[in-house]
Amino acid sequence: MLPPDEHVSTAWHDAPCRGLDRRGEVEDRLSVRLDPTPLAPAAARHALAPFCDLLAARACDDLRVMVSEIVTNSALYARVSTPIRVDAFLLPDEVVVAVTDDGPGFDPGALSGPRPGEPGGHGLSLVAILASAHGIGSRIPFCVWFAVWRAEAGTEHAG
């Protein structure tokens, strides 16, 4: 399972999107625009399937959860008229996914970790826990990104 709680940060900070930061190493790239509807998370998972297939099972599961969390937020808070943009970058050692919308974004300081039994606000914390790296790539437009290792890290096994 996860590392002990004290080693897990659920904070979000400004950080350049690693897919753009390492653009010279990008092996492949996917880009999709999604209408901000309740169907957007499933559409995002589907669009990323070609990259998911290249990952270890656990990393694939995590990537699907993470993109769903971020796209769900975008679908809830972005303006109805503007698509959500999902960009995925295949790097030699990791997959980076960036989600851009025209919504107001969020205040990282207002986020707290998951609190069992209390609804709300868990999605972005879950991404921060599962991702190998994550950050707010830009504020205008609002872009958040996360990375997941292509190979299974350590000796962790399914379950």
Next chain:
Amino acid sequence: MSRQGAHWPGDPVPLTIAPSEGDGASACVRVEGELDMAGCDAFLREVGVTVRAGLPLEIDLRGLTFLDSTGTRALLAADRLARDAGAADVRIRAHPHGAVGRVLHVLGVVHVLDVVDG
């Protein structure tokens, strides 16, 4: 399922929510496919019509292949809804490993709800 807009890249894995064959001693809701923001309302409606006062309710997630925090929130809401409706107990049956079990564990739901291994 209808396609929403021009950007839809393909058909999703369908979500199936149905009352399960019960033995009369409990009420069951079976959820298969992927549970995210698109399916939560339908899931909670099904829980609402399936729950029976005085009987335990089982929510069978063994056929679920995807769950996110929104779907997890719906599980918490379903637990409350069923108990408010008089369910004797609410049990969630899920595979402990794999995508669904991982989210239930990471979000700490296994410590709050009665989650049993499938």
